[in-house]
Amino acid sequence: MALRDDGRIHARYLIETPLAPEAVAEVMAGEQSCGTFTRVEGETDALRARARATVVAIEELAPADVPSLPNALFERRNVRGPWRRAHVDLSFPVANVGANLPTLAATVAGNLYDLGEVTGLRLESMHVPASYRQRFELPRLGIAGTRRVTGVAAGALVGTIIKPNVGFSAAETAELVGRLCTAGVDFIKDDEISADPDHAPLAERVPAVMAVVRAHQQRTGKHVMVAFNITDETDAMKRHADLVEREGGSCVMASLNWCGFSAIQTLRRHTGLAVHGHRNGFGAISRHPMLGIGFQAYQTLWRLAGVDHMHVHGLQGKFAQTDEEVIRSAHDCFTPLAQGLDDAVMPAFSSGQWAGTVPATWAAIGRDDLLFMSGGGILAHPGGAAAGVRSIRQAWEAVRGGTSLAEAARGVPELAQALAFFGK
Structure with a gap:
């Protein structure tokens, strides 16, 4: 249409x-x-x-x-x-x-x-x-604001997810975040099933994590954006967002389908932080071809609520969506909701992403205004997390310059290791 x-x-x-x-x-x-x-x-x-x-x-x-x-x-x-x-x-x-x-x-x-x-x-x-x-909320950060806050003027933002998904204490989570910051990521997010657990409540986890994020920024000048999962009832989400802001954070995450439109609108109006929209449960309303809601309509509704980032899954990933659906979803995020407006949101690619899925992503999207999130592709890299991050950046540099990964890997060991290990 x-x-x-x-x-x-x-x-x-x-x-x-x-x-x-x-x-x-x-x-x-x-x-x-x-x-x-x-x-x-x-x-x-x-x-x-x-x-x-x-x-x-x-x-x-x-x-x-x-x-x-x-x-x-x-x-x-x-x-x-x-x-x-x-x-x-x-x-x-x-x-x-x-x-x-x-x-x-x-x-x-x-x-x-x-x-x-x-x-x-x-x-x-x-x-x-x-x-x-124009009667609804616009993204507070969107693509340009996310780049500004993270200091990434060009190239895809390389991100990762806290793994194990649940089970870490606040101190253990902070220790991992510190290592990931040192490894060179731009973005870190909680898993959708880890919000305010007894073993790592947000009241403890946010201060602990942000202490290492601030320390990293003081050492390097680099602010790593952390999307804290504050999914909860509405008043609690507002309190959680306030805590993140007080501690110097820049992003909060919410499970859109389970919070609902009203809660996300209230959160958007309450905070100037980036709102990272996680679509877990989307398959329940989209996976049958003759039932539910397609992503274009789905993301239209949530963009009216004012989110800054939208999950689209990943190419050649571990979930059921076809690559064609992922590609359309990403382009939907870039497309204005109405004529004459600049209200694009940043698509978040995740699920089974690593250096080897970068060429397909670049070929299909043709731009790098995206979050390229890799959990195992970074944390399970045989050379360690820093090597995992470098392998993804090396892959992006290669494809943007028209070089194949095999050719680029001859001169960069991190990419070569990734291809040998994950390519199996």
């Missing part, structure tokens, strides 16, 4: 149904605006003209042999296929929603997934008008 600005919210869906797609599209438009299964008293033509969603376009696709999802209504009525598929474009009046992010999500998604008329429905993409986008 092309970027447009006619003052309305636009959404594209993929549907599957044994009924006429045109009829189902009208049901969708009515259900998500001023209608229901039958016209009611007060639903005048004037009200419908003002408040009803509109079917903009329908593109029928090849049908399916079997339904993608069960449907008790069709089973009761003994309805059989063919199971027709189509793209449906709807537009919604902004006035129906206002600057209300949870209600926007309920409008473009909501009860659509429960419609009896479909055996599959997926929100694939959405676009908002510029005037509407």
Whole structure:
């Protein structure tokens, strides 16, 4: 769906149904605006003209042999296929929603997934008008601000994750962070399952970690950005963010799907720190091709909440997403949400990343405005963490200069070790 600005919210869906797609599209438009299964008293033509969603376009696709999802209504009525598929474009009046992010999500998604008329429905993409986008939060740091804070003017930001994911005390975590700072990383993040555990509560972990980060900065002039996982209930997240800021930190991380839109908006408005948006659980709402929400629509909603970084997984990584999906997701992060705006967020590549996945990343993305996060690729490097970091930087330097990794490795032992060890 092309970027447009006619003052309305636009959404594209993929549907599957044994009924006429045109009829189902009208049901969708009515259900998500001023209608229901039958016209009611007060639903005048004037009200419908003002408040009803509109079917903009329908593109029928090849049908399916079997339904993608069960449907008790069709089973009761003994309805059989063919199971027709189509793209449906709807537009919604902004006035129906206002600057209300949870209600926007309920409008473009909501009860659509429960419609009896479909055996599959997926929100694939959405676009908002510029005037509407400006009613929501912008990233506080985004790409340029993240580069400024970390002092990385060019090249990908090399990051890593605290490993083991859980189990370290605050002191042990700080010791690891100190070693990673010395190793030369730009960015360190907590794992999504380590927020405020009993064995390393944030009240102890943040001061301990930031003491070594500040000491490293005093020695070298380099500020390493640490994304502390402050996922919690809303008031607690605000307190955690305040602690990070008092200790000189620059970033907090939250598990978007489990905190919810309102909590992330509250956090964004409360703090000037970078908000690192972790999408764990995204597969539950995206992995089935005929159900849920595609990344373009997903990241649109969360960017309206004001996040600065968005996870996209990694190329040739350990998760189920195809490389094509990862590439599209990264480009979605770079694309303005509305015409004339500069509101890009920094994509975070992770999952099975190491020096050997750099060429595919560079070839697909064509720019290095990204977080390239490597856990095992740094911490399990046979030469140690510093050698792991150097191997990734050597890989980026090679591909940006048009040199193959094999050729570059002849003169740099860290990259050669990485290729020999992880390449197996």
